[in-house]
Amino acid sequence: MPSGPVRVALLTPPGRGALAVVGVAGSGALAAVATLFVPRGPASLADRPDGAVVFGRWGDPDRGEELVVVRHSAERLEVHCHGGLAASEAVLASLEQSGAVRQTWQEWLAAAGASAIEVEAREALARVGGPKAVQILCRQLGGALEAELARIAGLEAGGDVAGAAAARDRLRRAARVGLRLTRPWRVVVAGEVNAGKSSLVNALAGHGRSIVSAEPGTTRDVLETRIVLDGWEIDLIDTAGLRDEPEGSTEAAGIERARAAAKAADLVLLCRTGFSLSENSDRLKPVLRDAIHILSKCDLVPSDVAIPPDAIRTSAVTGLGIDALAAAIVRRLVPEEGDDPPLLTGPVLFTARQAETLS
Ligand SMILES: Nc1nc2c(ncn2[C@@H]2O[C@H](COP(=O)(O)OP(=O)(O)O)[C@@H](O)[C@H]2O)c(=O)[nH]1
Ligand SMILES: [Mg+2]
Structure with missing residues (x-):
């Protein structure tokens, strides 16, 4: 169960969108939202069951912004408001004024128990285009890199220096592509x-x-x-x-x-x-x-x-010749795909921090 101060974070990407989601977590999360949220209908947020999706207004019962609160639990709620920056900022600021601590969504994920690699994978996924980069990152999100780093540590602990060195070398080779995933x-x-x-x-x-x-x-x-x-x-x-x-x-x-x-x-x-x-x-x-x-x-x-x-x-x-040219371009940019197909379908380092951790 989350403890400490109430944490709030904008969970949708910054910028204009149809909808913005503000996450609220911590042991006082329900109370923090309940003081600002005026539900439509008689039942208060505290009386609603977990999983309830409640329509209402934020702040002022008559003029406050209309929005939706999702009560996942008393310790974890989401405020779904209009997607402009001003609307989500107003929700975040009012929660901060009532004592909540604002976090980036990366800090939010880490506080919820996500590993550094998982946070980095989600961050990178928000920025990449093209299915190949998405596939590579999804595999790391699924634990491929974490498992490989653990395997290398195991090899080292077991005294297999050559095996560990070979595995590290392979990770370094894949990193040439991995470190470029978010830059076309x-x-x-x-x-x-x-x-x-x-x-x-x-x-x-x-x-x-x-x-x-x-x-x-x-x-x-x-x-x-x-x-x-x-x-x-x-x-x-x-x-x-x-x-x-x-x-x-x-x-x-x-x-x-x-x-x-x-x-x-x-x-x-x-x-x-x-x-x-x-x-x-x-x-x-x-x-x-x-x-x-x-x-x-x-x-x-x-x-x-x-x-x-x-x-x-x-x-x-x-x-x-256009198809042949397209194929030649890809072959030149990512020769690893043709030369060593499994290299990019396994564990791949994709941030400078991970590369440093390896060395
Ligand atoms: N026959 C033919 N004409 C072309 C081809 N590619 C471009 N052109 C023509 O050559 C001229 C210059 O093309 P453009 O793409 O603007 O050249 P750029 O100055 O190198 O960008 C235009 O009149 C095009 O229509 C081609 O593959 N075949
Ligand atoms: Mg031209």
Whole structure:
């Protein structure tokens, strides 16, 4: 049974929503809510059974906000109010004024007995997109990481130093992906002006996100499109074409940003309509390394034109090569999936704290 002061926490994500839920817990929880909540109908909150869902007003019996109180037990209640920040803040503040201690929802979960890993998993789950990250985190929420850490401790206690080291090493390898789960992979689409970069982004995203134009230099800024490929969340970053422009022009600034985005990216897709041109041009050099090389607009190029063996032919018009490109992107971003399939379906570290605990 919870003891100590009454604890209150906003249990729904901050921001606008249809509904906000404020949790109230502790031995005086029922009394704290009952002094502020005016139920509709004759029975007081104290007279209602556990599990009751009670409609009423908060504070003022005539003008107070209409809301619903759920009495899970005398020590644990929920106040369901309108979803705006002001409504939940008013409920929290009035409970605080009557002596309750406000907690973050992470502290709330920990106080209810959740382990650090469980709290971290729930926190990460609230932020990730894409089914692969969700699956990995749900497994850790289900105890995969906790069980593995316990197993490693057992190996060490039993003197199996090599076994423990191997298990730690495996966790470290999976952590490369685990520590990225709440930050989408960043893929920059680079290449010369008019190479078909924006069209490629649109083809991958499946909708008309970037402005496509025959006029060179249409994409002047860096435009991000969040997509999910094979279950992984990816930010596709469309850039201005890489070409020399008078300094200080809008496009020159865009090109500078494109170079910066390419440097900070996990992967660069380098679009070209031909491989004989500018292969070694200074402008492209910074983004050439480790890029996926693409012969774009391949519907306009004779199919027997030679391209480097690892390059991919794509056409945003016919759709040719788009699936192959999507597969290549995922393979490059998450090689672990192909090289060692069980690695990411087992225990995975996903916070810096967990990584530190391991070392
Ligand atoms: N035939 C053909 N035209 C394309 C293809 N991709 C883009 N284009 C055209 O090439 C021009 C430039 O495309 P865009 O995507 O804006 O190039 P960006 O400057 O690199 O972003 C537009 O007129 C597009 O319609 C393609 O795969 N095939
Ligand atoms: Mg463009």
